[in-house]
Amino acid sequence: MSDMKQTLLAIGCLFVAGNAAASSAGEYMAKISDCVACHTTEGGAPMAGGKKFSTPIGDIYATNITPDKTFGIGNYSYEEFEKAVRQGIAKDGHPLYPAMPYPSYAKMTDQDIRALYDYFMNEVPAADTKNKDNEIPLLLSARWPLHVWNWLFVEETAPENKTGQPTDLLARGAYLVEGPGHCGACHTPRGVTMQEKGYDASSAEYLTGAMIEGWYAPSLRNISMSRDELKDLLRMGRSQHDALSGPMSEVVTQSTQYLTDKDLDAIAFYLLNFNHKNGVPVAADGAIVYAPTDGKTLYSMYCSTCHGDDGKGKDFTVPSLVNNTVVNAKDPSSLISVVYQGAETPQTHGNISFKMPAYKEVMSDDEMTNVVNYVRGTWGNGASQATKDEVSAIAK
Numbered sequence: 261m262s263d264m265k266q267t268l269l270a271i272g273c274l275f276v277a278g279n280a281a282a283s284s285a286g287e288y289m290a291k292i293s294d295c296v297a298c299h300t301t302e303g304g305a306p307m308a309g310g311k312k313f314s315t316p317i318g319d320i321y322a323t324n325i326t327p328d329k330t331f332g333i334g335n336y337s338y339e340e341f342e343k344a345v346r347q348g349i350a351k352d353g354h355p356l357y358p359a360m361p362y363p364s365y366a367k368m369t370d371q372d373i374r375a376l377y378d379y380f381m382n383e384v385p386a387a388d389t390k391n392k393d394n395e396i397p398l399l400l401s402a403r404w405p406l407h408v409w410n411w412l413f414v415e416e417t418a419p420e421n422k423t424g425q426p427t428d429l430l431a432r433g434a435y436l437v438e439g440p441g442h443c444g445a446c447h448t449p450r451g452v453t454m455q456e457k458g459y460d461a462s463s464a465e466y467l468t469g470a471m472i473e474g475w476y477a478p479s480l481r482n483i484s485m486s487r488d489e490l491k492d493l494l495r496m497g498r499s500q501h502d503a504l505s506g507p508m509s510e511v512v513t514q515s516t517q518y519l520t521d522k523d524l525d526a527i528a529f530y531l532l533n534f535n536h537k538n539g540v541p542v543a544a545d546g547a548i549v550y551a552p553t554d555g556k557t558l559y560s561m562y563c564s565t566c567h568g569d570d571g572k573g574k575d576f577t578v579p580s581l582v583n584n585t586v587v588n589a590k591d592p593s594s595l596i597s598v599v600y601q602g603a604e605t606p607q608t609h610g611n612i613s614f615k616m617p618a619y620k621e622v623m624s625d626d627e628m629t630n631v632v633n634y635v636r637g638t639w640g641n642g643a644s645q646a647t648k649d650e651v652s653a654i655a656k
C-alpha cells in the first residue's frame with residue numbers, strides 16, 4: 261500500500277473512532293467513566309499516568325493503569341482491580357487518595373467492573389511509563405488518615421451484591437450520573453475532608469454546584485433547557501442557546517460524546533427530573549413525556565433576564581410588557597407569533613437593533629400557551645386567556 265493510501269486510511273479510522281460507538285462494553289464503560297481524563301498526560305501514552313492533583317499535604321499524580329507488568333497494573337487480578345476502582349485500595353493495600361473518584365465508582369455493577377477489567381487487560385496498549393513520585397512528605401504516615409476517610413464516606417454495601425443492570429430509564433440515568441459518570445466529583449460541593457457532600461439524589465447538596473480548578477460547575481438541579489438541548493450539550497458541547505467550556509468541554513470530548521442515544525435520554529431524564537417536582541410520566545415505550553411547565557416558571561426561565569421579573573423591560577432596549585398593546589390585544593396571535601418566532605427592533609440611523617430569541621424549538625404548544633397566558637394575566641394585564649388551539653394555529 262502506498263504511504264498516501266495508508267495515511268488516508270489512518271485518517272479515516274481516526275474519523276470513525278471519533279464518532280462511532282465504542283467497540284466493546286469495557287471500552288464504552290471506560291469512556292463513560294472518563295478514566296483517561298486523569299490517567300493520561302498531554303502527549304503521553306493513553307492511560308500511562310498523568311494528571312497532577314494538589315492536595316493540602318502535597319502533590320499527587322494519577323498512575324500508569326496500562327497492563328504493563330512492571331510500571332502499570334498488569335499484575336492486578338480482577339479482585340485487586342475491583343478493590344482499587346470501587347473501594348480505593350491499591351494492590352499493595354495502601355488507600356488511594358480520593359482524587360480517584362472511587363466513592364462514585366463504588367456504585368458500579370459487577371458486570372461493568374468486569375468489562376472494564378477485560379478492557380484494561382486486553383485492549384489498552386501496555387506502556388512502560390514510570391509513575392511519578394508523589395510529592396508528599398512522609399508518604400506512608402500521611403496516607404493513614406485515608407483509611408478513616410474511607411470508613412466514613414465510602415458506601416457500606418458489599419460490592420458482591422451489585423449485580424444486574426438497571427433497566428428503567430430513571431434508574432439507568434441515576435446509575436450513569438452517580439456511578440461511572442461521577443458528575444458529582446465536580447458538580448457537588450466538598451466538605452472539610454474533601455468528601456463530596458452527598459453521592460446521590462438522597463442528599464440535598466448533591467449536584468448543587470461547586471468550584472473546580474477556578475471554574476464554577478453549576479448546579480445540575482435546576483437546568484432550564486429542553487431535553488434535546490441538554491442532550492446536544494452532552495453530545496457536542498453546544499446547543500441552540502448554550503456552549504460549554506473549560507473542564508466540561510474536556511468531559512464532553514473524552515466522555516459524554518460517546519454516550520448512546522438511549523443513555524443520553526436516561527441522563528437527561530434523571531437530571532431534568534430534579535426540576536419537575538410533580539413527577540414526569542414515562543410512556544410505555546420508554547419515550548419521555550414531560551409534564552408541561554407552568555407559565556410563571558417558564559417566564560422566569562426564558563423571559564425575565566430581558567423583560568424583568570416585573571415585566572417592565574429595559575429603557576430603550578427591551579419593551580415593557582406591562583399595559584403593552586401586543587400583550588393585551590383581544591386576539592393573541594401577534595403575541596404568540598413574537599414568542600414563537602422571535603423579533604428584532606428595526607435598525608435605524610444611530611440605533612443598533614436588539615433581538616428577541618425565537619422559542620419554537622424550546623417550548624411545547626402547551627408550554628407556549630402557559631407562558632403567553634402568564635404574561636396576559638400578570639402585572640395588571642387583564643387580557644383573556646389564549647387557548648392551545650390558537651397557539652397551534654400559529655405554530656402551523
Ligand code: HEC
Binds near residue numbers: 298322323341
Ligand atoms: C478524577 C481523576 C481520576 C479518574 C477519573 C480516574 N482515576 Fe484512577 N486514580 C486517580 C489518582 C489521582 C490515582 C492515584 C491515587 C493515589 O496514588 O493515592 C488513581 C489510581 C488508580 C488505580 C491504582 C493504580 C496503582 O497504581 O496501583 C487504579 C487501578 C485506577 N486508578 C483505575 C482507574 C480506572 C479504571 C478509572 C476509570 C474507571 C479511573 N481510575 C479513573 C485519579 C483518577
Ligand code: HEC
Binds near residue numbers: 443444484490493
Ligand atoms: C471535571 C469536572 C466536571 C465533571 C466531571 C463534570 N462536569 Fe459538568 N461542568 C463542569 C464545569 C466547570 C461546567 C461549567 C462549564 C461552562 O460554564 O461552560 C459544567 C457544566 C455542565 C452543564 C451545563 C449546565 C448549564 O446550566 O449550563 C451540564 C448540563 C453538565 N455540566 C453536566 C454534567 C454531567 C451530566 C456530568 C457527568 C456525566 C458532568 N457534567 C461532569 C465540570 C464538570
Ligand code: HEC
Binds near residue numbers: 585615
Ligand atoms: C434576549 C432578550 C429577550 C428575551 C430572553 C425575551 N425577549 Fe421579548 N423582546 C426582546 C426585545 C429586544 C423585543 C423588541 C423586539 C421588537 O421591537 O420587535 C422583545 C419583544 C417582545 C414582545 C413584543 C412587545 C412589543 O411591544 O412589540 C413580547 C410580547 C415579548 N417580547 C415577550 C417575551 C416573552 C414572553 C419572552 C419569554 C418567552 C421573551 N419576550 C423573551 C427581548 C427579549
